[in-house]
Amino acid sequence: MEMLKGSECVLNRESSEDPPEPVHRPPMVSGFRIQHITLVAVLGGLCAGSCSDDASSDRVSGGPAPAEEVGTEDGNTIEPAASTGTTSLFSCNNQPFECCVKEAYDCMIAVPAGTFVQGSKTGEGNPEETPRRLVTLSAYYTEKYEVTNANFKGCVAAGACTAPLIEKSNTRDSYYGNSAYDDFPMIYVTRDHAAAYCTWKSRRLPTEAEWEKAARGPADGSLVGLAGGQCSVADSAGTGNVANCNLRPYPWGGAMSTSAPFASGADCTKLNFHDGKDYCVGDTSLVGSYPAGASPYGILDMAGNVFEWVSDRYDSAYYGSAPATDPTGPATGAFGVYKGGAWDTGSDYARSSDRVDKSPAGMFRNLGFRCARTP
DSSP: OOOOOOEEEEEEOOOOOOOOOOEEEOOOOOOOOOOOOEEEEOOOOOOOOOOSSSOOOSSEEEEOOOOOOOOOOOOOOOOOOOOOOOOEETTEEOOOOEEEOOOOTTTEEESSSSSEEOOOOOSOOGGOSOOOEEEEEEEEEEESOOOOOOOOHHHHHHHHSSSSSSSOOOSSOOOOOOOOTTTTTHHHHHHHHHHHHHHHHHOBBOHHHHHHHHHOOTTTTTTTTOTOSOOHHHHHHTSOGGOOOOOOBBBTTTOOOOOOOOOOOTTTTOOOOBSSBBBSSSSSSOOOOOOOGGGTTTOOOOSSSSSEEEEEEEEGGGGGOOOSSSSSOOSOSEEEESOOOOOOHHHHSSTTOOOEEOTTTTTTEEEEEEEOOOO
16 A cells, blocks of 8 residues: 655544425434644654535435426644654554644545445335445545535635535525635535545545445444444454344444334434424534534544535446445446435435435535545
8 A cells, every 4th residue: 555645644632594395205503613622743654645405316215305406824834743652554542543734624534444334224225225235445535524615715716626606505695705604515516526626635536435434434343332343243254144234324323223214313413404393503514513423433524414425426226236345336327426414304314325316417505525535
């Protein structure tokens, strides 16, 4: 594996209108700014340096009805802090580390190579999420936060990105370009807009499998204190039956029932969504506002706030024939994929295995993205 050189490692310690009525799937607090206490350590050579309102899919089993598509550093040097213990590519002092630059909310977390469980078994999710299977991925990095308005504006200023055609959000007439919302997620972006930003950052969109692993964690549940782990050791080694895995359907865990609504444990302390009766916020939240909903790797907003583009094309039957190692999606297909649920959709959409298909030219008030990077 090639080591990325010249990057800076940051161990980030965190302390703490009327949208459309729901019609189909049962829909999935106000945002607040998270204060950061940052421990900085430079560990040489070890880090990665059509418009419409809604992005929801029109599938029966929960969530508000989707709208139809219409178209188309400062220069200061970071000083190394004292560090102890053994440091490897994916750990600093026995903890996952984050490789950050000095821009606000522009931080990458390393996801080690390994196996995870992708999809849902019959009766737990939607048909396109089956068959549930073990997938092995090479190591990669993914951004801790959804891409913000401020960071996207940097790409526009550099001439590498196109400014959004719509600059409002659901309840805010001035959103993109308004400094009050600089650290809120970028919305109304097509897949090409998202890919252009990631390319400008020397990154890329994550594959669907990479996105899902970053949300769910490894097959053995080793990063979190799950009772019995996510799968048994035998299952994660491929010698058992993946159908018996104790899946982690949401980034924070959660239980899974065999009938709707899902027993998600979801509430407005874990994510910004529609709880089946009311909206937590009714619009986007400041990125990173829900640490209680973090994934096993510490990645934030993998459920709720805004849906996120991935690089794959969509095929409802793809999991039945996809490779078990580093899948990148079908070679052809007219639709793209996004994942994670949003502020105006229900807990079913927030499941990490949920797959939503739309035209890659679609732009929505509840759709954003984050980037990944190959070491």
